[in-house]
Amino acid sequence: MNDLLAAYGNLIDMIFLNSIIAYSVWLTLSANMFSMATGGFLSLGAYTCVYLTMQHGLPFFAGAAAAALAATAVALILGLPLLRLRGDYFALATLAFTEVVRVVALNWESVTGGALGIFNIPKYTDTAVLLIVFVLAVYFCWALEHSPEGRARRSMRRDETPAAAMGVNIFTHKLALFAASGFLAGLAGALAGHLNYFIGPNDFGLMRTIDALAYPILGGVNSLAGPALGAAVFTIFPEFLRFSNQMREIILGAVFVLAVLLLPNGLTSFRGFRGSRRRERRMGVREKGGG
Amino acid sequence: MNALLSGEGITKHFAGVTALSGFSFEVPSGAITGVIGPNGSGKTTLMNIITGLYRADRGDLFFDGRNITGLPPHRIAALGIARSFQNIRLFSDQTILENVLLGTHLHRQAGIADILLRLPRLRREERAAESFCRELLERFELKHLAEHPVGRLSYGDRRRVEIVRALALRPRLLLLDEPAAGMNATEKLRLAGLIRRIRDERISILLIDHDMEMVMRLCDSVTVLNFGKKLASGLPCEIQGNPAVREAYLGLES
Numbered sequence: 001m002n003d004l005l006a007a008y009g010n011l012i013d014m015i016f017l018n019s020i021i022a023y024s025v026w027l028t029l030s031a032n033m034f035s036m037a038t039g040g041f042l043s044l045g046a047y048t049c050v051y052l053t054m055q056h057g058l059p060f061f062a063g064a065a066a067a068a069l070a071a072t073a074v075a076l077i078l079g080l081p082l083l084r085l086r087g088d089y090f091a092l093a094t095l096a097f098t099e100v101v102r103v104v105a106l107n108w109e110s111v112t113g114g115a116l117g118i119f120n121i122p123k124y125t126d127t128a129v130l131l132i133v134f135v136l137a138v139y140f141c142w143a144l145e146h147s148p149e150g151r152a153r154r155s156m157r158r159d160e161t162p163a164a165a166m167g168v169n170i171f172t173h174k175l176a177l178f179a180a181s182g183f184l185a186g187l188a189g190a191l192a193g194h195l196n197y198f199i200g201p202n203d204f205g206l207m208r209t210i211d212a213l214a215y216p217i218l219g220g221v222n223s224l225a226g227p228a229l230g231a232a233v234f235t236i237f238p239e240f241l242r243f244s245n246q247m248r249e250i251i252l253g254a255v256f257v258l259a260v261l262l263l264p265n266g267l268t269s270f271r272g273f274r275g276s277r278r279r280e281r282r283m284g285v286r287e288k289g290g291g
Numbered sequence: 292m293n294a295l296l297s298g299e300g301i302t303k304h305f306a307g308v309t310a311l312s313g314f315s316f317e318v319p320s321g322a323i324t325g326v327i328g329p330n331g332s333g334k335t336t337l338m339n340i341i342t343g344l345y346r347a348d349r350g351d352l353f354f355d356g357r358n359i360t361g362l363p364p365h366r367i368a369a370l371g372i373a374r375s376f377q378n379i380r381l382f383s384d385q386t387i388l389e390n391v392l393l394g395t396h397l398h399r400q401a402g403i404a405d406i407l408l409r410l411p412r413l414r415r416e417e418r419a420a421e422s423f424c425r426e427l428l429e430r431f432e433l434k435h436l437a438e439h440p441v442g443r444l445s446y447g448d449r450r451r452v453e454i455v456r457a458l459a460l461r462p463r464l465l466l467l468d469e470p471a472a473g474m475n476a477t478e479k480l481r482l483a484g485l486i487r488r489i490r491d492e493r494i495s496i497l498l499i500d501h502d503m504e505m506v507m508r509l510c511d512s513v514t515v516l517n518f519g520k521k522l523a524s525g526l527p528c529e530i531q532g533n534p535a536v537r538e539a540y541l542g543l544e545s
Binding site for chain 2: 143147148149151155161170
């Protein structure tokens with residue numbers, strides 16, 4: 001076990017970290033919000049936490065909490081105007097936010113170290129911390145799913161008009177989920193900041209955002225296991241492609257396109273498909289039995 | 292004067308088309324009120340304005356003496372106005388019971404702490420809501436379908452499920468948008484019985500339809516819409532004999 005941790009410890013850490021990010025994205029995707037603000041929230045969380053721990057000597061725990069709360073506050077402020085936008089416009093506006101955060105990080109040298117980034121960050125994030133946050137994130141999403149709020153969310157994801165006619169306040173629901181997504185991403189950013197001794201402004205840009213969106217989409221949005229599964233596959237798979245740097249990107253892209261084409265409901269649809277067939281058969285029998 | 296819902300001078304334009312112009316109406320408490328009119332006469336527009344989906348360009352809506360003009364859909368629902376949709380809008384990936392359970396959304400007390408800590412209140416409420424919904428399904432002879440996905444239902448059953456979902460809101464006023472559309476004669480008869488039973492439970496009903504027969508059979512009073520304007524209003528027998536209505540419907544020379 002210790003050997004395994006030594007050899008693959010970094011990979012395991014990344015799987016947990018990416019899974020936390022995946023649940024943050026899932027909170028928005030599962031309510032029809034195609035948010036590209038994830039990179040911005042990650043960046044905000046990372047810089048806030050590192051700034052507080054390194055320049056103000058705050059304990060890691062306090063810095064991470066402040067980072068998560070800062071990202072939540074920004075998500076609320078951002079969500080108020082942006083959630084009135086439809087589909088693609090919302091996606092573009094949130095992407096613009098991620099870009100703005102990157103540009104600020106690039107230029108605010110006294111806090112972010114500018115283009116050079118911040119070096120020699122103490123490593124506070126270990127596998128145990130990541131595991132705890134991961135478990136809490138999964139629990140949070142699970143508890144939400146298994147509550148009236150989860151039902152409201154599933155209904156408005158399917159069709160907003162009848163959901164509103166049944167008394168669901170669509171805007172408030174979306175804003176709350178967007179804020180929760182910001183909280184998780186801010187926390188994940190804080191953990192990422194203290195994981196690898198270094199952060200720079202380009203760590204949390206467009207590419208990181210797209211990767212983050214890929215996790216739950218690849219894994220499946222309709223299942224609670226989807227985001228973690230997608231993040232795990234998306235983190236492990238590139239390790240097998242280390243033989244060629246160019247081929248790696250191409251193969252990864254091709255696999256992703258194939259996955260979306262062949263499994264539109266994500267990897268978890270393998271199991272879900274069998275489950276629904278079995279359920280259908282059971283119902284069919286009952287129907288016949290009932291006359 | 293005991294109108295539960297009333298509208299005064301409701302006007303709505305869509306890019307040059309006048310869907311409703313200066314339309315006034317009243318829905319008395321405890322009765323079935325019908326609004327009929329040929330296709331394109333503005334019936335569904337009226338429905339969408341009442342439920343807050345559209346905003347009227349001019350005019351006011353009053354519910355129980357309160358001005359509700361321009362309130363968003365979820366606030367309208369919270370006041371006790373529930374609706375069905377002309378093109379049935381059930382959540383097709385959920386079971387019948389789950390669809391109906393959403394109707395109890397407004398009556399939930401459980402807050403975020405109950406949800407995240409899974410406090411007993413959450414379970415208690417969920418159990419109460421479920422038994423309430425099962426009871427509702429039983430009363431409308433849909434109990435045996437509770438666990439079925441919507442996709443497996445017949446058309447008539449879907450319409451009934453949508454009405455039951457609206458009833459789970461415990462509304463004071465139920466708006467039905469062409470509930471008989473696409474139904475065969477047997478299904479229509481059954482639906483008429485269902486609507487009467489709902490009225491007998493002291494829920495007022497506004498029935499919007501172009502099916503004369505259905506409206507005449509059920510309604511206590513009828514308003515006729517034509518090209519966004521009120522053509523006539525009165526008792527069903529008065530409407531039936533009204534030459535202007537006959538002309539609008541049948542194209543007869545009066």
